[in-house]
Structures are given as structure tokens and as C-alpha cells.
Amino acid sequence: MSAEAAATPVIEARGLVKRFGVRRAVDGLDLTVPAGTVYGFLGPNGSGKSTTIRMLLGLISPTSGTARILGHDIRRDRVRALRGVGAQVEAPSFYGYMTGRRNLEFLGALTGPTPRALVDQAIARVRLTGRDGDKVKTYSQGMRARLGLAQALLCRPELLVLDEPTNGLDPQGMREVRELVRTLAVEDGMSIFISSHLLSEVQAVCDRVAVISHGAMVAEGPVAELLGNTDGLAVLRLACQAPAGVDPVAIASAVPEVREAQSQDEYLIVTAPAERAAAVNAALVGAGVAVSELLIVRRSLEEFFFEVTGEESSL
Amino acid sequence: MIVLLRWEIYRLHRRFAPYLLYAASTLLIGLMTWGMRQDRHAFRPNRGGQMEIVGDLRNGLFECQAVSITIAMLLLYLAPVVIGEILGGEGAAGTLRTMLVRPRPRWQVWLAKYATAWLYAASIAAFTMLLSLAIGTLCFGWGKLTSVSPASEGKIIVMTAGEGARYILLSYSLMTLSMMSGGTIAVALGSWFDNALAPGFTAVGLVITLQIICGMNFDWVEKVKPYLFSNYLFDHAKAYPIAFDPDSGRLLFPGAAVWPMVRVHCVTIILFATAGLWRFVRRDVTC
Numbered sequence A: 001m002s003a004e005a006a007a008t009p010v011i012e013a014r015g016l017v018k019r020f021g022v023r024r025a026v027d028g029l030d031l032t033v034p035a036g037t038v039y040g041f042l043g044p045n046g047s048g049k050s051t052t053i054r055m056l057l058g059l060i061s062p063t064s065g066t067a068r069i070l071g072h073d074i075r076r077d078r079v080r081a082l083r084g085v086g087a088q089v090e091a092p093s094f095y096g097y098m099t100g101r102r103n104l105e106f107l108g109a110l111t112g113p114t115p116r117a118l119v120d121q122a123i124a125r126v127r128l129t130g131r132d133g134d135k136v137k138t139y140s141q142g143m144r145a146r147l148g149l150a151q152a153l154l155c156r157p158e159l160l161v162l163d164e165p166t167n168g169l170d171p172q173g174m175r176e177v178r179e180l181v182r183t184l185a186v187e188d189g190m191s192i193f194i195s196s197h198l199l200s201e202v203q204a205v206c207d208r209v210a211v212i213s214h215g216a217m218v219a220e221g222p223v224a225e226l227l228g229n230t231d232g233l234a235v236l237r238l239a240c241q242a243p244a245g246v247d248p249v250a251i252a253s254a255v256p257e258v259r260e261a262q263s264q265d266e267y268l269i270v271t272a273p274a275e276r277a278a279a280v281n282a283a284l285v286g287a288g289v290a291v292s293e294l295l296i297v298r299r300s301l302e303e304f305f306f307e308v309t310g311e312e313s314s315l
Numbered sequence B: 001m002i003v004l005l006r007w008e009i010y011r012l013h014r015r016f017a018p019y020l021l022y023a024a025s026t027l028l029i030g031l032m033t034w035g036m037r038q039d040r041h042a043f044r045p046n047r048g049g050q051m052e053i054v055g056d057l058r059n060g061l062f063e064c065q066a067v068s069i070t071i072a073m074l075l076l077y078l079a080p081v082v083i084g085e086i087l088g089g090e091g092a093a094g095t096l097r098t099m100l101v102r103p104r105p106r107w108q109v110w111l112a113k114y115a116t117a118w119l120y121a122a123s124i125a126a127f128t129m130l131l132s133l134a135i136g137t138l139c140f141g142w143g144k145l146t147s148v149s150p151a152s153e154g155k156i157i158v159m160t161a162g163e164g165a166r167y168i169l170l171s172y173s174l175m176t177l178s179m180m181s182g183g184t185i186a187v188a189l190g191s192w193f194d195n196a197l198a199p200g201f202t203a204v205g206l207v208i209t210l211q212i213i214c215g216m217n218f219d220w221v222e223k224v225k226p227y228l229f230s231n232y233l234f235d236h237a238k239a240y241p242i243a244f245d246p247d248s249g250r251l252l253f254p255g256a257a258v259w260p261m262v263r264v265h266c267v268t269i270i271l272f273a274t275a276g277l278w279r280f281v282r283r284d285v286t287c
Helices: A003-007 A049-056 A078-082 A100-111 A116-125 A141-153 A171-186 A199-205 A248-253 A274-286 A301-309 B002-012 B017-038 B060-069 B073-093 B095-100 B106-140 B161-192 B198-214 B219-227 B255-282
Strands: A011-020 A023-033 A038-042 A064-069 A085-088 A159-163 A191-195 A208-213 A216-222 A233-241 A260-264 A267-273 A290-297 B145-147 B157-159
Touching (some): A023 A049, A023 A208, A023 A216, A038 A171, A038 A199, A049 A064, A100 A116, A100 B002, A141 A159, A199 A301, A233 A248, A233 A274, A274 A290, B017 B106, B060 B145, B198 B219, B219 B255
Parallel strands (some): A159 A191
Antiparallel strands (some): A011 A023, A233 A290
């Protein structure tokens, strides 16, 4: 990838608005996806994720605003914009009466000349070898999801847009997709824009995330930054019983690099770098404090998501 | 574009529904042949006592013409149902969005589907024509065509086999045009709505409604009738000569029946095809 190409965002949306009647599905969304990143796109059901993805791919026209894909305006220059894009939008749909391979050959032909080797490679990558000659109507939901990934990979895209790619996959399949996404990003240098409701998946594979709610962006940035882990501090929760005259708070506070220690309910809460957990434990045990439990409490993307969207259970 | 068209044709003929029309055509031709074999006297008409036909009218060309005038009409109602599914069915199945995220201009996708609809209609007409010709020739032999055009007002025109074949080809071509008037409406509706069956059935419903209107005895109906394609839907049966040129003795081309039909069908097709394409290129794919 040239320096210029690397500097150009693969997705750049400015003031994207989509109205369906009086309802604003997307409300002035600004989005910049740098090249070479795995970008997570999160939001509760009905928050405008799919509408945004459809606008980015030229499936629906924005009411106002612009979207540029790989430097090309999606409305004015849709064909050139999509030339370097592989996409899977929502549940993958195929022609059930055709084999998996035939479906890929057809979709490949829509993109341009697709050598047999490229189809073979895509099939192998999603582990469908051996079943590619079967009709799609005989495929399980998971196999269809894999075929959806295969068709997105057909044109060796610069940008891969995946809308809920792990839907219908078993845990093994999910892990394979996670690994595939990382491989595509690291080894093939692909930029990946991934929308998923599985927050742990997103946290595991994405470099940056954007969270939208009611059609508007509520948070955006590198995952570590959003989760407040940039200073390297973690919260340690200890269940301990101190002998008379021994103050666990004072002992923990005296351990080097401990930022703060306090007693909360029956627990001792210590803010310190996670790697200092053993030192805190040793200091307490050394002072005769019986430590029955030590937990490094990390803020998860899920907690962060609920904080910024105000949602509790509607993912 | 050629690649797209090739794939569309491949996909069309990988499905079950399109074969129903071929099957219907085969069955109806079979029944008609059986009927013609059973009652040969029906094909020796005595035209109002003025003329006694000696011999047998029946042959391959005669059966082929009879099929185009009678049972092939049914295809005009059935074709839009299958054709409407070519585009509307894609939206309903969700495959449309998979196609449209590919770097292809939407007009190319639409055009490939529309061209496939034309090829399908033409293939149904060609199949019906060739099958009736083959079965008729096998059962009754080959020979001159005794034309019984509905426009002849009782006149009988006997053509050489070569002339007969040419006019039969014209008649079936016009039948394709009629099929595609309804078919284009179905494609246009399929460009609007994501439904496999609704575009086809709505198009047939519209055709039937317009036919009913054309049959009404009102002044305003008489005024609009010449501009409605439904008024010419079965006029492919009139594409046979009904007179000779008195000077040259050659058959006169039935232009009075053919040209208005061609004009109105072409305008209808262009109108609905433009509307369908316009919509398809601009529409939001939300399915």
C-alpha cells in the first residue's frame, strides 16, 4: 500500500443523514475509518447500523451528507468505489438451487474476471472445501455465513465490510472468523469494517470502534482508549480478613505504584497496574492478612457500550 | 454485459417455475392434436353453404397456426407471472443486495434481467411454434397453409408452405411482443417491489382489467381503446394475409392489423421499461 493510499481513509462519511418518512434512521453521522485498521461498528438494534452500512455501500441513498469509499464518492462514483470492496450485508442470501461454487462464480463474474484459483482460495479460506459442490439449499446457517464471507473475499478487497459476520456460527466457527479477520488484517493488509452485536468478539479483533445510538455517534476511538486502559491501571478487588490492629488499606497503599486503596463493603479495592497484583497480595499476606480472593476487574466493551448508549438489554 | 446475460439465462433455467410454461404448452398442443385427430370433419368447413372444401386442411403449418390463434393465448397470461419473478424474486430472496454491492452499474444488472425476460418470452413462443409444427407434421403431414385468420371475415386464403411458414413466424413474433407488454409491466413492478409473485399477478390483473374496459360499450372507451395495448393482445392471430394484390396476384401484407399493434405494444414496452429502469437505478435496497 502506498503512503498516499495509507493516508486516505478507507471510509469517510460526513454529515450522513437518512430519513424514512419523518423518522431519522441516521442523523448527521461523521465516520472516518483509517486504512489498515479493524474497525468495529456497534449500536443497539434499530440504532442505524445497517442503514449506515447500506449507505456506505450504495444500496440506499443518503437524504443528505456524503460518503467516500477508498477515496471515491459512493453516489457519484459507485462502481469505482466498490471495485476494492468485499461486503456481506446482514444475513447472506444466495441462490439455493445453485451450488456454493456456482454462486461464487456468478458473484465473481459480477465483479470481473474471476479465475478458478481465486474461487478455490476463497472456499478454502472459509473451510467449505468438499461442500462447495452441494446446493446452497442444503447448507446450514453456519455454512451460509461462511459462504457469505467467501463471496466477500472473492475480489481480494482492500476494504472488507462485514455486517454481523458471526451470526449463525457455532463457537468454533466464531473463533475461526475472529482468526480469519485478524489474518486478513495483519497478513493481507486489509482494512476491515465490522458490525457485530457480539461485543466480546469486537473487543477481541478491533483496533478502533464507533458506537452509534439513535442514528448518531456517541463514542469513537481506539478500543484501549475508550475502555480507559491507556494509563495501564486496573482495579484489583480483594476479599481479605485482617487480624486485629492491621489495616489492609494502609498496607496496600504502601506497595509501590499503587495509586489508591480503599475499603468498600467487604472488599479491599486497589487501583494499580495489573502486574502489581502479586506484589499487593504478597504485602498483605506478609502482614498476616488472609486473602481469600483476588480479582483484576477490567472494564469491558460491554459495560462501556451500556454506559454510552444508555441501553440495558436491547442489543 | 454478455457475462451477466449468460449468467441470468443460466440461472433462469436452473429453476423449476420457468419450465411450467413449456410444460403447459406441450400439454395443450398434445390435447389439440388429439382433438384434431378425433374430428377431422371439423376441419372441412362448409362456409355458409357457399363453398365445400375438398380434402384435408390439416397439416403441420395448419396446426401451428391454429395453436397460435387458440391455446397460445393462454401463454400471454402466464408469461408475466414467471417474468415478474425474475426481478421481484431477487428482492424477496435478499440476493439483490448481494448483487448490488458488486461494482456493476445498476442499469447493467437491470438490462441483463430484462433481456433475459425477452429471451424467455421468445423461447416460449419458439418452443410452442416448433413443437406444434413438429407434432402437426408428424401426425398430418406437410403442405400448403389454409389461413383462417380472424380478420378474414369468412375468406379463406391458401398459401404455399414457404409463405405460410413466413407468416406463422410473423404471428409468433407478434405473440412474443404481446407477451412482453405484460412482461414489461411485470418487470417494471418488480423494479418497485421486493416480491416474487406480486409483480407478475398484478401485471396480469392489470391486463385483464384493461381488457374488460376495452370490452365496455362506452364512447370514451372507443376513444382510448386504440391506445391500449390490451386491445391488441391477441392480434398476432390477425397477422395472416386476407387479400391478394389484384395486379400482381401476390399476397398483401396485413399491415392494417400488424402496424397499429406493433406501434402500441412498442410504446407500452418503452414506457414501462423506462419507468422500471428509472426506479431500479434510484431505489433504496432495503430488503
